[in-house]
Amino acid sequence: MSEQDRTFMTTFVTVLGILVVLAIALIFLARYVGHLAEPGEVPASDPLLQKRKAELLAPVGEVVVAEAPAGQAAPAARPAAAGDAAGGAPDGRVVYQATCFACHGTGAAGAPKVGDKAAWEPRVAQGLDALVANAVKGKGAMPPKGGNMALGEAEIRAAVLHMLAETGLKAGDGTAPAPAQKPAAAAPASAPAAPATAEGADLAAGGRIYQSACFACHGTGAAGAPKVGDKAAWKDRIAQGMDTLVANAVKGKGAMPPKGGRMDLDEQAIRNAVAYMVSRSR
Numbered sequence: 001m002s003e004q005d006r007t008f009m010t011t012f013v014t015v016l017g018i019l020v021v022l023a024i025a026l027i028f029l030a031r032y033v034g035h036l037a038e039p040g041e042v043p044a045s046d047p048l049l050q051k052r053k054a055e056l057l058a059p060v061g062e063v064v065v066a067e068a069p070a071g072q073a074a075p076a077a078r079p080a081a082a083g084d085a086a087g088g089a090p091d092g093r094v095v096y097q098a099t100c101f102a103c104h105g106t107g108a109a110g111a112p113k114v115g116d117k118a119a120w121e122p123r124v125a126q127g128l129d130a131l132v133a134n135a136v137k138g139k140g141a142m143p144p145k146g147g148n149m150a151l152g153e154a155e156i157r158a159a160v161l162h163m164l165a166e167t168g169l170k171a172g173d174g175t176a177p178a179p180a181q182k183p184a185a186a187a188p189a190s191a192p193a194a195p196a197t198a199e200g201a202d203l204a205a206g207g208r209i210y211q212s213a214c215f216a217c218h219g220t221g222a223a224g225a226p227k228v229g230d231k232a233a234w235k236d237r238i239a240q241g242m243d244t245l246v247a248n249a250v251k252g253k254g255a256m257p258p259k260g261g262r263m264d265l266d267e268q269a270i271r272n273a274v275a276y277m278v279s280r281s282r
């Protein structure tokens with residue numbers, strides 16, 4: 001190969017690599033930004049919400065960079081970027097935020113809180129494999145996989161590793177895996193088609209929020225939550241009227257944390273989710 005050919009090949013392969021990374025980044029962005037951006041965008045004036053949004057979005061980059069080398073033929077031509085992304089557990093933070101935070105970020109249902117070393121130390125003593133196994137099959141008030149059956153064991157493991165890292169604990173002897181990435185296969189069962197809108201709420205949007213923020217408890221009955229579809233459990237609650245239901249969901253009630261633990265959701269998003277849940281429960 002002439003020097004010119006080599007330069008061309010390097011450029012070509014680099015550009016190809018960047019495009020692949022971009023495509024994967026867009027898939028992840030679409031999955032995780034969808035419910036964030038609707039229906040009221042996070043106000044730029046609120047630094048706390050902005051920070052949390054940034055946290056939610058942050059891992060997208062890590063995931064992408066970490067997985068790109070796996071399937072692609074271009075590693076040799078990849079720029080130095082490969083090195084700086086090598087460390088992190090792939091998408092543990094994303095899985096945690098979407099599924100585990102509701103309980104483990106708030107202590108809801110008696111879950112050991114992330115950051116609470118004392119609560120985690122005796123559990124960690126079991127070893128990483130036992131922790132992951134318990135998270136997969138459920139334990140006490142924790143439903144299997146935190147209620148999100150779309151998650152694979154690799155994602156649960158990544159989430160557990162993330163939780164332990166955030167708590168400042170080592171993951172025992174378990175070797176940190178590089179969970180197989182399968183962006184397409186991991187796509188959650190699409191939110192059910194929603195009937196017509198009700199009382200100023202967007203049921204389709206509500207269905208998506210429900211799947212990501214409320215299903216953990218309301219799909220499984222975890223923490224004593226009234227299950228969606230259980231008419232008897234919802235009858236008296238629905239009788240209070242939509243505004244009371246939304247207000248209670250926003251400020252929390254009994255074992256339910258405010259907004260189900262998802263402080264990034266605004267009231268309209270909660271209203272949409274409540275409307276969706278009510279529409280399936282009467």
Ligand code: HEC
Nearest residue numbers: 100103110111123131134135139140141142146159216222
């Ligand atoms: C509905 C609330 C809830 C959700 C959602 C939830 N957890 Fe839990 N989790 C709990 C509770 C409660 C416990 C304590 C169970 C016990 O020891 O009785 C627990 C315990 C654990 C433990 C320790 C298990 C052990 O052996 O002591 C791990 C690990 C864990 N959860 C991981 C996760 C992961 C990962 C997710 C998200 C994919 C998740 N949890 C989502 C409520 C929840």
Ligand code: HEC
Nearest residue numbers: 102108213214217224225237248249253254255256260273
């Ligand atoms: C950590 C578990 C948990 C999560 C996550 C959760 N809930 Fe709840 N929810 C509960 C429990 C438990 C109750 C019953 C509270 C009571 O009556 O003491 C409840 C009750 C409710 C009620 C009835 C309130 C009333 O006035 O009777 C609504 C509405 C509701 N949840 C909406 C939501 C929405 C919307 C989401 C998602 C954004 C959500 N919940 C997420 C546990 C949860």
